[in-house]
Amino acid sequence: MLQGLVFLLVFQFLGEVLSDFLGLPLPGNVLGMALLLLALTLGVVKEESLREAADLLLSYMALFFVPAGVGVMLYFDLISQQWMPIVVGTVFSTFAVIAVTGWTEKWLDQAESDDE
Amino acid sequence: MSSLLSTPLFGVVLTFLVYRCSEMLYRRTRFILFNPVALSIVTIIFLLKSLQIPYQEYSRGGDMILFLLGPAVVALALPLYQRRQELFKRKRPILFGILAGAVTSIVTAAGTAWLLGGSRDVVLSMVPKSATTPIAIGIVEQIGGIVPLTAALVVLTGCLGAICGPEFCRMIGIRSKVAMGLAVGTAAHGIGTARVLEEDRFAGAVAGLAIGLNGLATSFIAPFLTLMFF
Numbered sequence: 001m002l003q004g005l006v007f008l009l010v011f012q013f014l015g016e017v018l019s020d021f022l023g024l025p026l027p028g029n030v031l032g033m034a035l036l037l038l039a040l041t042l043g044v045v046k047e048e049s050l051r052e053a054a055d056l057l058l059s060y061m062a063l064f065f066v067p068a069g070v071g072v073m074l075y076f077d078l079i080s081q082q083w084m085p086i087v088v089g090t091v092f093s094t095f096a097v098i099a100v101t102g103w104t105e106k107w108l109d110q111a112e113s114d115d116e
Numbered sequence: 117m118s119s120l121l122s123t124p125l126f127g128v129v130l131t132f133l134v135y136r137c138s139e140m141l142y143r144r145t146r147f148i149l150f151n152p153v154a155l156s157i158v159t160i161i162f163l164l165k166s167l168q169i170p171y172q173e174y175s176r177g178g179d180m181i182l183f184l185l186g187p188a189v190v191a192l193a194l195p196l197y198q199r200r201q202e203l204f205k206r207k208r209p210i211l212f213g214i215l216a217g218a219v220t221s222i223v224t225a226a227g228t229a230w231l232l233g234g235s236r237d238v239v240l241s242m243v244p245k246s247a248t249t250p251i252a253i254g255i256v257e258q259i260g261g262i263v264p265l266t267a268a269l270v271v272l273t274g275c276l277g278a279i280c281g282p283e284f285c286r287m288i289g290i291r292s293k294v295a296m297g298l299a300v301g302t303a304a305h306g307i308g309t310a311r312v313l314e315e316d317r318f319a320g321a322v323a324g325l326a327i328g329l330n331g332l333a334t335s336f337i338a339p340f341l342t343l344m345f346f
Contacts, residue, residue: 001212004217006193007188007189008191009186009190011190012190015190022148023252025255025334025336026184026251026332027248027329028149029185029186029187029190030187030189030248030251030327030328030331032186032189032190033190033192033196033324033328034193034328035271036190037196037197040193040194040215047194047197047198048192050194051194053182053187053191056193057184057187057188058194058195058317059194059313060184060188061188061309061310062152062278062307062310063132063135063156063181063186064132064182064185064188065185065307065310065332066135066157066178066181066272067127067131067174067175067178067179067181067182067346068182068249069153069157069274069275069307070157070160070161070174070175070177070178070267071267072157072161072268073161073164073165073273075264075265075267075268076265078262079268081263082225082238084232084233085228085229085231085232085233085234085238085239086167086229086234086238086242086265086269087228087233088229089165089224089225089227089228089229089242089274090225090242090269090272091276092224092228093220093224093225093271093273093281093331094246094276095244095284096224096248097218097220097224097299098281098284098285098299098300098302098304099284099288099299100216100217100294101219101295101299102160102290102297102299103296104209104212104216104217104264104293105206105209105210105212105213105291105292105298105299106217106292107209107339108208108212108213109206109209109292109294109295112206112209116275
């Protein structure tokens with residue numbers, strides 16, 4: 001458990017360093033995920049050593065977002081000034097992205113399996 | 117009482133308690149508006165406002181919970197690794213799906229806000245709303261919007277995707293785990309991913325992949341599209 005947690009934190013740190021060093025637009029934790037995937041593929045890190053810690057953190061991921069959401073309370077005034085374009089734009093765009101992304105994947109996937 | 121509020125324990129305990137209750141309520145009722153993340157956020161904001169507790173008192177503990185988000189995102193590498201062959205086989209649908217989603221997000225968010233009379237600042241702040249917070253903030257600093265507004269929009273988008281995403285996918289005929297994870301992850305980044313993860317681990321991993329790739333795509337496309345239109 002502890003070993004897995006240490007691995008995850010080390011890879012996050014490596015991701016932060018890489019993001020900083022290369023000036024990439026990606027955040028450290030996302031780069032850390034990519035680096036860990038690479039390490040698993042190369043066999044540098046063993047799947048078993050991560051499993052317990054990864055399962056625990058993944059099953060509570062939703063909880064970790066709550067404090068970020070509470071931060072919205074600081075910007076109520078800002079949102080309420082032009083709430084119409086903001087709210088309608090956000091709602092419409094979110095549904096549009098889900099539909100376009102999902103349909104594109106579905107169609108291309110079907111097209112490729114038809115070719116085989 | 118006031119000294120108790122100034123320890124991190126206050127924010128940590130409040131978050132855990134409210135989340136636990138929200139989760140229980142959601143499990144009992146299965147009512148989509150009782151999504152545990154969204155309900156917890158609304159409840160905590162309501163409690164802090166009505167008891168007149170400043171956000172800074174809460175965030176001392178809140179930040180400690182938020183810290184765990186970092187290693188949790190890194191942990192998404194594990195389910196991706198476990199299903200790597202399946203993902204690699206579908207690399208083209210996945211990449212083009214994300215690309216289409218990234219363009220759609222920028223155009224529809226900024227376009228709708230502009231059509232409804234949003235000011236230039238607001239329209240620009242809408243652009244990166246589907247990207248994950250650190251990426252969205254980087255983009256909005258570059259193209260010139262209101263940083264705190266973007267941060268709030270990213271959370272609102274995430275909650276919306278978490279509340280309705282999987283149901284909406286089923287409604288419009290998106291049933292495969294890959295397509296659903298990809299769609300919700302692209303539209304609603306981490307908060308959407310957390311919801312998808314509860315439905316299915318593999319779909320959650322695909323959503324996690326979408327956070328990174330959509331963030332990357334948006335940060336490259338957004339500056340060009342905004343230059344063209346504004």
